Amino acid sequence: xxxxxxxxxxxxxxxxxxxxxxxxxxxxxxxxxxxxxxxxxxxxxxxxxxxxxxxxxxxxxxxxxxxxxxxxxxxxxxxxxxxxxxxxxxxxxxxxxxxxxxxxxxxxxxxxxxxxxxxxxxxxxxxxxxxxxxxxxxxxxxxxxxxxxxxxxxxxxxxxxxxxxxxxxxxxxxxxxxxxxxxxxxxxxxxxxxxxxxxxxxxxx
Amino acid sequence: xxxxxxxxxxxxxxxxxxxxxxxxxxxxxxxxxxxxxxxxxxxxxxxxxxxxxxxxxxxxxxxxxxxxxxxxxxxxxxxxxxxxxxxxxxxxxxxxxxxxxxxxxxxxxxxxxxxxxxxxxxxxxxxxxxxxxxxxxxxxxxxxxxxxxxxxxxxxxxxxxxxxxxxxxxxxxxxxxxxxxxxxxxxxxxxxxxxxxxxxxxxxx
DNA sequence: TAAATTAGCGTACAGTTGTAAGCTGAAAAT
DNA sequence: ATTTTCAGCTTACAACTGTACGCTAATTTA
Numbered sequence: 001x002x003x004x005x006x007x008x009x010x011x012x013x014x015x016x017x018x019x020x021x022x023x024x025x026x027x028x029x030x031x032x033x034x035x036x037x038x039x040x041x042x043x044x045x046x047x048x049x050x051x052x053x054x055x056x057x058x059x060x061x062x063x064x065x066x067x068x069x070x071x072x073x074x075x076x077x078x079x080x081x082x083x084x085x086x087x088x089x090x091x092x093x094x095x096x097x098x099x100x101x102x103x104x105x106x107x108x109x110x111x112x113x114x115x116x117x118x119x120x121x122x123x124x125x126x127x128x129x130x131x132x133x134x135x136x137x138x139x140x141x142x143x144x145x146x147x148x149x150x151x152x153x154x155x156x157x158x159x160x161x162x163x164x165x166x167x168x169x170x171x172x173x174x175x176x177x178x179x180x181x182x183x184x185x186x187x188x189x190x191x192x193x194x195x196x197x198x199x200x201x202x203x204x205x
Numbered sequence: 206x207x208x209x210x211x212x213x214x215x216x217x218x219x220x221x222x223x224x225x226x227x228x229x230x231x232x233x234x235x236x237x238x239x240x241x242x243x244x245x246x247x248x249x250x251x252x253x254x255x256x257x258x259x260x261x262x263x264x265x266x267x268x269x270x271x272x273x274x275x276x277x278x279x280x281x282x283x284x285x286x287x288x289x290x291x292x293x294x295x296x297x298x299x300x301x302x303x304x305x306x307x308x309x310x311x312x313x314x315x316x317x318x319x320x321x322x323x324x325x326x327x328x329x330x331x332x333x334x335x336x337x338x339x340x341x342x343x344x345x346x347x348x349x350x351x352x353x354x355x356x357x358x359x360x361x362x363x364x365x366x367x368x369x370x371x372x373x374x375x376x377x378x379x380x381x382x383x384x385x386x387x388x389x390x391x392x393x394x395x396x397x398x399x400x401x402x403x404x405x406x407x408x409x410x
Numbered sequence: 411t412a413a414a415t416t417a418g419c420g421t422a423c424a425g426t427t428g429t430a431a432g433c434t435g436a437a438a439a440t
Numbered sequence: 441a442t443t444t445t446c447a448g449c450t451t452a453c454a455a456c457t458g459t460a461c462g463c464t465a466a467t468t469t470a
Contacts, residue, residue: 003437007447027320030234032427045429046448054428113314113370115232120374155364155390162363165318169325184401185360185394192397196389208467212417237457250459251418259458 011050013040015064018057022103027110028058028119058119062111065104066126072097073133086141087186091160095179098164109165131157144197152193156186216255218245220269223262227308229373232315233263233324263324267316270309271331277302278338291346292391296365300384303369314370336362349402357398361391 017039021031033054037044051057076093080086098105108126111119134153138144144152163182167175222244226236238259242249256262281298285291303310313331316324339358343349349357368387372380 003445003447006437010447024322025320027232027234029232030320033429034427042447043449044427045431045450048429049447109318110320113318115230115235115315117229124371151386151390152393154386155393158364158367159360162367166329181356181359185356187401188357188360188394188397189390190397191400192393192395195396195400196392208415208417211467215417238459239457247417248419249457250420250461253459254417 007050010040010042010046013042014047014050014057015060016040018061019103019107022061022107024106027114028054028061028107029115055116055118058111058116059122061107062119062122062126065108066122066129068101068104069097069108069126069130073130077137086137087183087190091179091183091186094160094164095167095175098167099175102168105164106168109161109168112161127157127161142194144193148193148197152189155189159185159189212255215245215247215251219247219252219255219262220265221245223266224308224312227266227312229311232319233259233266233312234320260321260323263316263321264327266312267324267327267331270313271327271334273306273309274302274313274331274335278335282342291342292388292395296384296388296391299365299369300372300380303372304380307373310369311373314366314373317366332362332366347399349398353398353402357394360394364390364394 014036017036018028018031021035021039022028031054033047034044036054036057037047051060072093076090079089079093108123112123112127114120131150131153134157135146135150138149138153139146142149160182163178167178170178219241222241223233223236226240226244227233236259238252239249241259241262242252256265277298281295284294284298313328317328317332319325336355336358339362340351340355343354343358344351347354365387368383372383375383
């Protein structure tokens with residue numbers, strides 16, 4: 001085996017070890033370098049051959065998590081194209097993501113309100129990316145103004161993330177009920193934005 | 206001075222010390238018993254005369270923070286009674302709270318998505334309390350059904366908390382803009398809920 | 411006044427942490 | 441074939457953690 005290949009493999013082992021440590025009870029800031037190293041099967045000091053800090057590893061994890069989210073969005077768009085309501089399909093996709101990658105989503109949630117400025121900023125960037133794409137989609141499909149579409153998208157993303165956080169602690173049946181609730185709530189936002197946009201445009205004439 | 210009084214005073218010192226340590230960079234789980242003791246001006250072991258754990262202290266903090274929130278809600282209701290829109294007044298009150306008690310709000314935010322089940326549950330209870338009162342208020346002022354009012358209130362609370370989290374990192378001007386945005390978004394929800402409720406009732410006839 | 415209670419302290423210990431220093435052996439470069 | 445590079449190791453250390461144990465001095469109780 002190549003030297004570079006071997007190094008990449010170890011790097012993967014470190015990243016996977018970190019993910020596996022991020023269960024319900026642990027956050028990035030409470031995971032120690034030695035613990036990660038132990039779990040990855042390397043000596044503590046070997047960690048430095050791959051990352052400068054635990055923080056550098058953390059940023060890598062956030063980036064990977066963000067990438068997973070973006071892939072999720074693409075998947076959702078594909079499903080919409082092949083029929084099914086926008087809201088319903090998006091929520092279902094999101095919920096599936098949370099189920100399948102709960103540790104990844106938990107990471108984003110925790111670091112979103114976490115103690116590291118760098119991590120917070122990184123997560124915020126990912127969420128804004130998320131919002132941006134939803135804004136564009138909204139403009140294209142509803143003809144709303146950019147500012148209105150952006151307001152609507154932002155509200156929706158915040159609501160969905162907030163609901164996702166709640167879903168993490170629930171069983172499957174409760175998750176299904178929660179999904180129904182959030183779909184209805186998203187319809188409130190979408191309908192409200194539409195009505196208010198109409199009001200604004202007619203009152204100006 | 207009484208012995209009990211003295212003990213209460215020290216207990217306060219411990220609690221205040223913990224709050225003062227909870228700045229942008231620290232969370233409850235990263236604050237050590239020794240650190241709190243040091244900051245409160247007592248010996249590490251004296252901590253145990255007041256709390257069994259660091260966790261017991263944490264729960265006390267969450268409870269106090271929740272109480273502060275409930276007081277905030279009462280204050281907001283008073284202001285609404287003396288004129289001013291419900292939404293606008295509530296958001297302004299909330300934003301003032303975040304400004305004046307940022308460490309308290311940060312505590313709630315962090316522990317809401319944090320690593321301790323007990324803390325998460327405690328924060329969740331406070332938020333549900335918050336939602337419940339808004340639901341009742343909505344029923345009383347709009348005549349919406351309980352289920353619709355509850356959906357609306359839940360969405361609003363999640364949106365406001367989410368926005369509050371974002372506001373923590375911003376300067377005053379940005380906060381003001383954010384407040385405007387969230388007010389508009391809340392109107393989306395309120396209007397949408399109303400319209401959909403009407404649609405539902407007419408379609409049934 | 412004598413006895414009991416107790417808030418707070420000092421000492422101590424075992425366990426953890428991050429990371430500095432230098433070694434080894436195998437892969438890569440010359 | 442020889443040298444260089446470098447991923448991973450072992451050892452080591454100082455700093456920090458939670459908390460057990462027992463003492464002290466002051467307040468409270470009897």
